[in-house]
Amino acid sequence: MSNNEFKRGELYSFITGKASTAIARRLQKNFKQNGVDITIEQWSVLYHLWKQDGLSQQQLCDATFRDKPSITRLVDNLEKLKLVKRVASKNDRRINMIYLAPGAQSLQEQTMDLANQTLNEALVGVTNGQIEIAKEVLQVVYDNLK
Amino acid sequence: MSNNEFKRGELYSFITGKASTAIARRLQKNFKQNGVDITIEQWSVLYHLWKQDGLSQQQLCDATFRDKPSITRLVDNLEKLKLVKRVASKNDRRINMIYLAPGAQSLQEQTMDLANQTLNEALVGVTNGQIEIAKEVLQVVYDNLK
DNA sequence: TTGAAGTAGTTGCATAAACAACTATATGTC
DNA sequence: GACATATAGTTGTTTATGCAACTACTTCAA
Numbered sequence: 001m002s003n004n005e006f007k008r009g010e011l012y013s014f015i016t017g018k019a020s021t022a023i024a025r026r027l028q029k030n031f032k033q034n035g036v037d038i039t040i041e042q043w044s045v046l047y048h049l050w051k052q053d054g055l056s057q058q059q060l061c062d063a064t065f066r067d068k069p070s071i072t073r074l075v076d077n078l079e080k081l082k083l084v085k086r087v088a089s090k091n092d093r094r095i096n097m098i099y100l101a102p103g104a105q106s107l108q109e110q111t112m113d114l115a116n117q118t119l120n121e122a123l124v125g126v127t128n129g130q131i132e133i134a135k136e137v138l139q140v141v142y143d144n145l146k
Numbered sequence: 147m148s149n150n151e152f153k154r155g156e157l158y159s160f161i162t163g164k165a166s167t168a169i170a171r172r173l174q175k176n177f178k179q180n181g182v183d184i185t186i187e188q189w190s191v192l193y194h195l196w197k198q199d200g201l202s203q204q205q206l207c208d209a210t211f212r213d214k215p216s217i218t219r220l221v222d223n224l225e226k227l228k229l230v231k232r233v234a235s236k237n238d239r240r241i242n243m244i245y246l247a248p249g250a251q252s253l254q255e256q257t258m259d260l261a262n263q264t265l266n267e268a269l270v271g272v273t274n275g276q277i278e279i280a281k282e283v284l285q286v287v288y289d290n291l292k
Numbered sequence: 293t294t295g296a297a298g299t300a301g302t303t304g305c306a307t308a309a310a311c312a313a314c315t316a317t318a319t320g321t322c
Numbered sequence: 323g324a325c326a327t328a329t330a331g332t333t334g335t336t337t338a339t340g341c342a343a344c345t346a347c348t349t350c351a352a
Binding site: 185187188212213215216219220223238239240241 | 337338339340341346347348
């Protein structure tokens with residue numbers, strides 16, 4: 001028997017990810033209350049483009065841990081909102097490069113502040129040491145399964 | 147400035163819950179490979195009914211951290227699969243009590259085993275002490291936001 | 293006892309996810 | 323060069339979520 005085996009009663013919250021659901025909902029609410037009309041999923045795509053503009057859809061799949069149809073449709077919706085644009089690559093005509101549109105620039109600072117603020121609300125009463133360990137565990141879980 | 151403030155680069159995985167997404171996907175895959183044809187969300191409802199049969203839809207909302215429309219539709223689908231049944235309460239005619247149907251009994255042991263096995267795959271290389279701290283942090287986050 | 297407020301559940305709509313099947317383009321090998 | 327294989331992206335279908343608006347029933351208070 002593995003020494004990591006969970007007692008049955010403890011399974012549920014790990015698998016269902018209640019905490020990250022709660023953070024995402026709170027961030028969505030904070031976006032809305034501040035007049036930011038995008039979804040968390042759309043924001044997660046913009047987040048990676050703010051780090052590096054001009055990624056292919058496949059690179060966005062890898063960065064956001066989503067499959068290709070999901071990114072196709074998120075980019076569809078972000079294009080409708082005029083926050084990104086698709087540009088066909090000249091080297092490889094299969095590839096769409098995704099670039100931030102002017103409207104997205106103004107969202108960066110505001111949404112990053114709201115995200116930091118939301119995490120601070122979430123982490124009241126948690127020490128930095130505990131946060132480090134939790135992050136480590138979640139990273140190992142992710143690496144074990146990916 | 148809060149001493150819990152995250153550096154920007156660390157925001158993303160906490161908010162998007164990559165680890166719990168990965169666990170849920172792996173469990174879904176393990177269900178499928180073993181011929182268990184239900185979704186993780188449906189399983190999460192059954193999970194609570196196995197702990198206590200005969201819960202109202204509202205109690206399922208609280209237990210699974212979902213809103214009422216979500217539970218209405220999950221119960222709709224579980225009823226179609228003949229895994230649960232709705233029974234109108236006689237005391238309070240607003241309430242549907244949800245009971246496990248015979249087909250659900252046989253799933254309990256198998257899916258619980260698969261869930262434990264999935265968690266063990268996920269937690270390879272993580273110590274019990276780290277798991278305890280991670281669980282604590284996630285619980286505090288949840289309590290801070292709910 | 294009746295009218296207001298609260299609670300349980302449902303329905304409609306928009307967004308998103310997973311999976312399979314598909315098109316178009318590129319690459320690598322004979 | 324031609325064909326097999328791989329890669330990038332799209333589309334269709336089913337399931338699920340969040341929010342708002344709604345119905346039905348219950349409770350509470352004047």
